[in-house]
Amino acid sequence: MALETNNKTTDHHTRSHLEHVSGLVERVTFHNGESGFCVLRVKVRGHRDQTTVVGTLPQVQAGEWLEAEGRWAIDRDYGQQFKAEILRTAAPNTLEGMKKYLGSGLIKGIGPVFAERLVNHFKQDVLHIIEAKPHKLLEVDGIGPIRHSKITTAWDEQRMVREIMVFLHSHGVSTSRAFRIYKAYGDKAIETVLENPYCLARDIRGIGFKSADKIAESLGIGKESDLRARAGIEYVLQTLTDDGHCGYPRTDLVKSAVKMLEIPDAICDDAVNYLLHEERVVLHTRDSGSDLIYLAALDRAEDHLATHLAELCKASHPCLDIKVDKAIEWVERKVRLRLAAEQQEAIKIAVQSKVMVITGGPGVGKTTVVNAIVKIMQAKNLEVVLAAPTGRAAKRMMETTGLEAKTIHRLLEFDPATGSFKHNADQPLEGDVFIIDETSMMDLLLAYQLIRAVPNHASLILVGDVDQLPSVGPGCVLRDTIESGLIPVCRLTEVFRQAAQSAIITNAHKVNRGQIPVFPRGKVQSPDETDFYFVHADEPEKAVSLVIDLTCKAIPDRFGFDRFNDIQVLSPMQRGLLGCRNLNAVLQENLNPEGPSVQRYGWTFRIGDKVMQTVNDYEKDVFNGDIGRIESLDDVDQEVVVQFDGRRVTYEFNELDELILSYAVTVHKSQGTEYPVVVIPIHTQHYALLQRNLLYTAITRGRKLVVLVGTQKAVAIAVKRMDSRRRVTLLKERLKQFNINDGLIPPTSVL
Numbered sequence: 217m218a219l220e221t222n223n224k225t226t227d228h229h230t231r232s233h234l235e236h237v238s239g240l241v242e243r244v245t246f247h248n249g250e251s252g253f254c255v256l257r258v259k260v261r262g263h264r265d266q267t268t269v270v271g272t273l274p275q276v277q278a279g280e281w282l283e284a285e286g287r288w289a290i291d292r293d294y295g296q297q298f299k300a301e302i303l304r305t306a307a308p309n310t311l312e313g314m315k316k317y318l319g320s321g322l323i324k325g326i327g328p329v330f331a332e333r334l335v336n337h338f339k340q341d342v343l344h345i346i347e348a349k350p351h352k353l354l355e356v357d358g359i360g361p362i363r364h365s366k367i368t369t370a371w372d373e374q375r376m377v378r379e380i381m382v383f384l385h386s387h388g389v390s391t392s393r394a395f396r397i398y399k400a401y402g403d404k405a406i407e408t409v410l411e412n413p414y415c416l417a418r419d420i421r422g423i424g425f426k427s428a429d430k431i432a433e434s435l436g437i438g439k440e441s442d443l444r445a446r447a448g449i450e451y452v453l454q455t456l457t458d459d460g461h462c463g464y465p466r467t468d469l470v471k472s473a474v475k476m477l478e479i480p481d482a483i484c485d486d487a488v489n490y491l492l493h494e495e496r497v498v499l500h501t502r503d504s505g506s507d508l509i510y511l512a513a514l515d516r517a518e519d520h521l522a523t524h525l526a527e528l529c530k531a532s533h534p535c536l537d538i539k540v541d542k543a544i545e546w547v548e549r550k551v552r553l554r555l556a557a558e559q560q561e562a563i564k565i566a567v568q569s570k571v572m573v574i575t576g577g578p579g580v581g582k583t584t585v586v587n588a589i590v591k592i593m594q595a596k597n598l599e600v601v602l603a604a605p606t607g608r609a610a611k612r613m614m615e616t617t618g619l620e621a622k623t624i625h626r627l628l629e630f631d632p633a634t635g636s637f638k639h640n641a642d643q644p645l646e647g648d649v650f651i652i653d654e655t656s657m658m659d660l661l662l663a664y665q666l667i668r669a670v671p672n673h674a675s676l677i678l679v680g681d682v683d684q685l686p687s688v689g690p691g692c693v694l695r696d697t698i699e700s701g702l703i704p705v706c707r708l709t710e711v712f713r714q715a716a717q718s719a720i721i722t723n724a725h726k727v728n729r730g731q732i733p734v735f736p737r738g739k740v741q742s743p744d745e746t747d748f749y750f751v752h753a754d755e756p757e758k759a760v761s762l763v764i765d766l767t768c769k770a771i772p773d774r775f776g777f778d779r780f781n782d783i784q785v786l787s788p789m790q791r792g793l794l795g796c797r798n799l800n801a802v803l804q805e806n807l808n809p810e811g812p813s814v815q816r817y818g819w820t821f822r823i824g825d826k827v828m829q830t831v832n833d834y835e836k837d838v839f840n841g842d843i844g845r846i847e848s849l850d851d852v853d854q855e856v857v858v859q860f861d862g863r864r865v866t867y868e869f870n871e872l873d874e875l876i877l878s879y880a881v882t883v884h885k886s887q888g889t890e891y892p893v894v895v896i897p898i899h900t901q902h903y904a905l906l907q908r909n910l911l912y913t914a915i916t917r918g919r920k921l922v923v924l925v926g927t928q929k930a931v932a933i934a935v936k937r938m939d940s941r942r943r944v945t946l947l948k949e950r951l952k953q954f955n956i957n958d959g960l961i962p963p964t965s966v967l
Contacts, residue, residue: 271300279317325366576708579715659689700951
């Protein structure tokens with residue numbers, strides 16, 4: 217078993233003044249996987265009672281033997297503690313320690329019961345048996361081939377992970393990502409990192425450039441090395457894509473890299489030239505004279521997306537020889553509604569143009585138009601395919617149309633064997649008419665994957681609200697497509713009478729027009745009187761208290777909504793008292809305070825918790841933004857099962873960084889989803905993120921009730937402030953080029 221040390225060093229003179237304690241780790245009270253900070257209860261030699269030891273370790277388990285150097289201190293809240301500057305752990309050497317160690321959850325397949333059986337059977341040799349003679353484990357009652365395989369596999373993984381962890385800590389970095397490093401690089405993990413530590417920032421989710429840079433420095437890679445400069449340029453470009461940009465001006469990119477890396481301009485400029493030569497980045501010269509630098513993958517995606525859209529526009533429409541006016545009369549009888557002029561125009565474009573966009577805010581009849589188009593296309597014996605970026609949006613399409621609807625990811629079908637989607641330009645999807653909802657959420661990469669898989673003979677209808685927040689990922693696909701002029705657009709603007717009775721819808725449109733929403737004056741006598749409220753709270757602490765009360769008591773008691781399933785808190789940001797992280801902690805404490813739990817990656821997960829998937833996991837078939845509930849938790853097998861809309865998905869404890877609590881989620885993460893009730897804290901504490909499209913998006917997430925909590929000053933700031941930071945993209949220009957070159961002039965759009 218490898219010896220573990222923390223990353224703190226101290227000279228001989230300082231260490232001579234430190235005290236030394238040693239003993240058995242009885243309990244790990246707290247351990248932060250990111251920083252390594254831990255609070256341990258230790259049976260120290262020479263002390264009758266257990267001692268609290270505080271320090272830093274990459275990994276620690278109950279039952280290990282601890283050697284600590286530090287000083288005794290009296291903590292005002294927790295009493296006497298030993299604050300360690302140096303901590304070392306080793307495998308336990310007593311039978312009791314071995315039982316605690318093996319039963320601590322360290323090894324998948326071994327809980328307290330099997331830990332006792334193993335130690336009782338093999339005595340002092342138990343760790344050696346697991347390490348060197350694992351076939352002997354089959355001698356123990358209850359251990360068959362399946363459990364034996366689990367134990368040996370988990371032991372090998374843990375050994376490698378611990379070695380990687382010790383290696384990283386020895387180079388001055390704490391990380392909870394050792395398991396993912398092992399999964400990515402296997403037995404070659406340490407060798408790979410030694411060769412190029414910057415690969416961690418590129419390949420391992422959760423390890424950024426700064427962490428990789430610390431490792432590189434400790435390995436002797438110089439501050440002005442070419443390797444560091446090239447990695448720094450790619451890192452800056454990647455962070456810019458996190459802000460939505462597809463590319464960035466070369467001059468500004470170099471300036472940002474120089475500032476971050478603290479190296480001369482010439483070195484960064486040489487790094488850009490090298491990356492251009494290696495085709496890892498691509499250069500574009502604009503008419504304005506400024507050069508844009510793109511990551512190669514984004515450049516290919518944007519270029520191919522424009523090409524595929526243009527090619528779709530050229531072919532014949534699958535709905536040939538249709539009398540549009542008669543079709544509209546027929547569908548009006550079918551849906552029992554008189555369609556407005558804008559809606560009729562949308563249908564005309566849909567049956568004549570191969571590609572079109574339908575956009576508009578809430579209550580303007582987008583769903584009615586989609587339903588009408590679906591009925592007409594089906595009457596012409598055309599196969600209609602429905603999809604949306606999120607599971608909730610797809611489910612809503614299915615409910616309103618009566619047809620099957622899928623997420624875009626599931627429509628494209630991921631193939632784990634190849635690591636890519638099954639459907640693409642070479643193996644297109646089957647269907648005649650593709651209707652994609654919530655397209656404001658589609659980032660560049662997802663849009664490219666989808667559009668290239670649409671067969672050339674099919675028509676494509678993109679539906680979405682262009683005034684909402686843009687996609688979380690890079691690009692501004694819906695807006696760029698609309699502004700290109702290549703594709704006909706129908707903008708629905710008329711709010712229908714029934715929708716106009718909702719204060720949610722009327723206030724959403726007010727906000728979108730730059731007007732302050734109207735709140736009810738005086739005491740509301742009936743829950744049916746309005747569906748839009750504002751609750752004043754000057755101080756953030758007061759707002760937090762109100763959010764808890766509204767979510768857990770006031771709204772359920774007064775309106776009859778379910779605290780768990782109907783109410784969603786939406787915050788503009790993650791940090792701060794009114795950020796999602798803190799709100800999730802306090803809401804969990806009030807809504808689900810007790811029960812079996814596991815602590816990983818700074819979160820406590822309990823059975824019954826609402827959780828959200830934060831990354832696309834194609835093997836599990838769950839995607840960024842999917843919301844579920846924790847159904848079960850197994851300490852022995854170290855697995856958590858989450859229910860996502862009837863699907864049970866299993867996570868190993870080491871994979872829980874894919875999940876976050878979702879009692880509160882950011883407005884960005886809520887896109888594509890509607891909730892019966894939304895509670896929106898909005899305060900000047902959120903100043904940096906207060907924007908009109910953010911507030912507009914948040915309000916339009918609520919279907920039956922919206923409650924704002926905070927200050928009217930914050931509301932006014934959000935309403936007045938338009939996001940002036942235009943995302944750097946070239947999709948609009950690329951599409952315009954096709955318009956000019958190929959004469960693809962669309963019919964007159966309804967704007």
